[in-house]
Amino acid sequence: MTMTPTVQSTPEDATKLAAFEARIAAGEHIEPKDWMPERYRRQLIRMMSQHAHSECVGMLPEGNWITRAPSLRRKMTLLAKVQDEAGHGHYIYCATETLGVSRDELLDELHAGKAKYSSIFNYPTLTWADIGVIGWFVDGAAIVNQTVLAKASYGPYARAMIRICKEENFHKRQGYEICAVMSQGTDAQKAMLQDAVNRWWWPSLMMFGPPDSASSNSDELLRWKVKRYTNDELRQRFVNLTVPQAQAINVALPDPDLAYDPTSGSWRFGAIDWNEFWAVVKGHGPLNRERVAARKAAHDDGAWVRAAAEAHAAKRAARSTAAA
Amino acid sequence: MGYGTLPDEPEFGAGSDAPAPVAPLSDRAAKVVRTATSGIADNPHVEYLLRLADDRLILGQRLSEWCGHAPILEEDIALANIALDLIGEASLLLAHAGELEGHGRTNDQLAYFRDETAFRNVQLVELPNGDFAETIARVFFFSALQVPLLEQLERSTDATLAGIAAKARKEATYHLRHAGDWMLKLGDGTDESHARLQRAVEHLWPYVHELTWGDAVDDALAASGVAADVRLLAGAWRSSVERVAQAATIALPADGWKATGGRIGRHTEHLGHVLAELQSLTRAHPGATW
Amino acid sequence: MANETTGSQWPLWEVFTQAETGDPHEHAGSLHAVDGEQAIQNARDVFGRRGKVVSLWVVPAEAIVASVPSDAGPMFEPGNEAAYRHPQFYKVPRGVRIY
Numbered sequence: 001m002t003m004t005p006t007v008q009s010t011p012e013d014a015t016k017l018a019a020f021e022a023r024i025a026a027g028e029h030i031e032p033k034d035w036m037p038e039r040y041r042r043q044l045i046r047m048m049s050q051h052a053h054s055e056c057v058g059m060l061p062e063g064n065w066i067t068r069a070p071s072l073r074r075k076m077t078l079l080a081k082v083q084d085e086a087g088h089g090h091y092i093y094c095a096t097e098t099l100g101v102s103r104d105e106l107l108d109e110l111h112a113g114k115a116k117y118s119s120i121f122n123y124p125t126l127t128w129a130d131i132g133v134i135g136w137f138v139d140g141a142a143i144v145n146q147t148v149l150a151k152a153s154y155g156p157y158a159r160a161m162i163r164i165c166k167e168e169n170f171h172k173r174q175g176y177e178i179c180a181v182m183s184q185g186t187d188a189q190k191a192m193l194q195d196a197v198n199r200w201w202w203p204s205l206m207m208f209g210p211p212d213s214a215s216s217n218s219d220e221l222l223r224w225k226v227k228r229y230t231n232d233e234l235r236q237r238f239v240n241l242t243v244p245q246a247q248a249i250n251v252a253l254p255d256p257d258l259a260y261d262p263t264s265g266s267w268r269f270g271a272i273d274w275n276e277f278w279a280v281v282k283g284h285g286p287l288n289r290e291r292v293a294a295r296k297a298a299h300d301d302g303a304w305v306r307a308a309a310e311a312h313a314a315k316r317a318a319r320s321t322a323a324a
Numbered sequence: 325m326g327y328g329t330l331p332d333e334p335e336f337g338a339g340s341d342a343p344a345p346v347a348p349l350s351d352r353a354a355k356v357v358r359t360a361t362s363g364i365a366d367n368p369h370v371e372y373l374l375r376l377a378d379d380r381l382i383l384g385q386r387l388s389e390w391c392g393h394a395p396i397l398e399e400d401i402a403l404a405n406i407a408l409d410l411i412g413e414a415s416l417l418l419a420h421a422g423e424l425e426g427h428g429r430t431n432d433q434l435a436y437f438r439d440e441t442a443f444r445n446v447q448l449v450e451l452p453n454g455d456f457a458e459t460i461a462r463v464f465f466f467s468a469l470q471v472p473l474l475e476q477l478e479r480s481t482d483a484t485l486a487g488i489a490a491k492a493r494k495e496a497t498y499h500l501r502h503a504g505d506w507m508l509k510l511g512d513g514t515d516e517s518h519a520r521l522q523r524a525v526e527h528l529w530p531y532v533h534e535l536t537w538g539d540a541v542d543d544a545l546a547a548s549g550v551a552a553d554v555r556l557l558a559g560a561w562r563s564s565v566e567r568v569a570q571a572a573t574i575a576l577p578a579d580g581w582k583a584t585g586g587r588i589g590r591h592t593e594h595l596g597h598v599l600a601e602l603q604s605l606t607r608a609h610p611g612a613t614w
Numbered sequence: 615m616a617n618e619t620t621g622s623q624w625p626l627w628e629v630f631t632q633a634e635t636g637d638p639h640e641h642a643g644s645l646h647a648v649d650g651e652q653a654i655q656n657a658r659d660v661f662g663r664r665g666k667v668v669s670l671w672v673v674p675a676e677a678i679v680a681s682v683p684s685d686a687g688p689m690f691e692p693g694n695e696a697a698y699r700h701p702q703f704y705k706v707p708r709g710v711r712i713y
């Protein structure tokens with residue numbers, strides 16, 4: 001763990017940095033107007049914008065099933081859930097804007113295919129069971145991540161996470177409920193459920209990011225309390241939570257190496273295919289191009305609507321000054 | 325033209341190779357008339373609830389197609405909210421219709437296991453979304469009727485309906501406000517948005533008249549105090565639409581061809597596709613619980 | 615052209631929500647909107663989805679004057695140290711109820 005001073009670094013910066021790190025060590029929150037190292041700001045923008053993009057792109061795979069949800073209740077809860085994800089995207093874009101970058105710039109990067117977002121959303125939702133399993137696994141993994149992010153040192157991010165965590169709980173429960181009901185259902189439903197679990201399990205484990213051994217940013221992020229636990233720690237926590245849930249509804253997890261280790265109290269799991277992970281991150285997942293294209297199309301097709309709202313506000317402002 | 329009158333008998337009957345004793349034509353025609361006005365059950369009250377419910381289910385379904393594709397993130401949230409309100413209202417109304425019908429059909433069975441000819445929504449709500457201008461204009465036209473209609477239904481002698489209407493009236497008031505604000509922004513925005521909204525209004529205009537179309541079902545329920553006569557709301561609807569159209573600098577088209585038929589199960593070609601999507605999974609697994 | 619109109623360059627509004635009558639309006643977050651009506655509607659949808667809101671304020675962010683972090687010492691520490699402003703500063707005979 002080395003803090004290589006940057007070229008422009010001055011003694012004054014070193015004093016500020018020491019004060020900044022002392023505040024973080026004391027558990028204080030950093031607020032937008034506070035001094036912060038440029039690296040901290042950049043890391044936050046990177047993490048938060050990826051997070052915001054994930055919320056928005058994440059609307060697409062689940063949105064795929066809203067019009068076909070098998071009952072009115074399921075239709076409403078799915079619609080409400082996907083709507084929440086739009087809300088989450090909104091909260092986090094706004095929190096990111098406090099770091100001096102506009103939603104505009106962030107969206108441009110997303111639409112140009114230059115921004116990252118959670119790779120999980122580059123996989124297709126093939127059956128209704130996918131909706132259940134996404135709520136259970138993907139929102140479950142998100143809760144594990146976000147519960148610790150709610151304690152992040154940057155105030156606006158932590159506050160957005162607290163709001164989001166309250167909402168995520170319903171997401172996970174609606175997903176798990178779908179799975180639990182299907183696990184008690186017809187043979188076709190059970191088969192559909194198991195197939196979805198088989199497809200989503202490994203990508204869900206990849207959601208926690210590369211293994212600690214390959215994660216370049218972790219040390220600094222941990223010291224600045226941008227992250228609070230390592231990727232591997234959070235992944236293990238997720239596995240430990242999920243295995244008993246799978247057992248409770250009689251679903252098999254597709255990992256022959258999954259075994260309980262009484263010494264650590266953890267479930268050991270098999271090797272993750274990191275080649276697949278990196279391929280999808282680099283744009284070679286099943287749906288990378290389609291997801292970005294869909295978001296870009298929505299944005300481009302809506303340009304005239306946004307222009308109209310601006311033009312109308314300008315006209316009204318002009319009329320009220322003319323009248324005054 | 326209109327389907328308020330007697331529909332024609334089909335020219336070719338089914339199973340013509342096995343001629344069975346046939347009732348006199350006049351009897352059969354009478355039966356068709358009854359089917360046309362109270363098709364699901366011979367119960368105008370149920371029929372009326374289905375009309376209210378199906379409008380909301382189908383419009384909610386259409387609006388939910390926007391989720392993830394709206395012009396701006398805030399509008400993804402807003403359109404989903406309206407869709408959720410409408411589907412929630414539909415769900416309550418269908419449950420009530422099922423109870424009154426008395427054949428043990430649940431709201432899900434009514435939503436997922438009726439064919440298009442048994443749907444009672446106006447054609448307006450089944451048309452494709454079109455662009456954002458069409459989507460907004462449709463919500464606006466629809467909500468401009470729902471507000472005064474639900475105000476009256478809050479006083480229905482059917483206490484369940486009155487309760488649903490009280491909740492729905494508040495929701496519709498907000499839908500009208502949201503869509504009305506966009507009518508102003510689009511109509512009095514840029515040249516492009518004005519042209520798009522004008523085109524949308526012209527495109528939808530033939531379908532708005534059906535909102536205030538009524539028949540014997542309305543007569544019966546107005547008489548028993550269950551429902552308001554929707555035909556009497558045409559004036560209120562027109563003036564609230566005119567007020568917003570004027571502020572939005574939108575010209576309301578002259579009346580021409582008027583669509584009718586949705587209320588008696590005669591729909592556009594679009595409804596079958598809406599239902600194919602809405603019902604596919606549920607019908608593929610009849611009897612399954614989700 | 616499209617870049618100029620993504621919405622994030624629209625004026626920023628700070629949103630305050632009141633959960634019950636009698637409660638203070640608390641800061642809920644911020645959003646962008648072209649005018650007050652749109653800000654109120656978006657605030658309702660974004661921050662009021664789960665009930666628990668009986669009143670909303672939207673305030674143009676540029677209208678808010680905030681203290682700056684470097685002021686924190688001179689602005690607030692004197693007040694924090696004014697122990698005599700807190701009721702615990704005063705001793706009251708045992709058993710007497712002041713209110």
Ligand SMILES: [Fe+2]
Nearest residue numbers: 055084085088
């Ligand atoms: Fe989320």
Ligand SMILES: [Fe+2]
Nearest residue numbers: 093094103646
């Ligand atoms: Fe924002």
Ligand SMILES: [Fe+2]
Nearest residue numbers: 085139168171
């Ligand atoms: Fe979620």
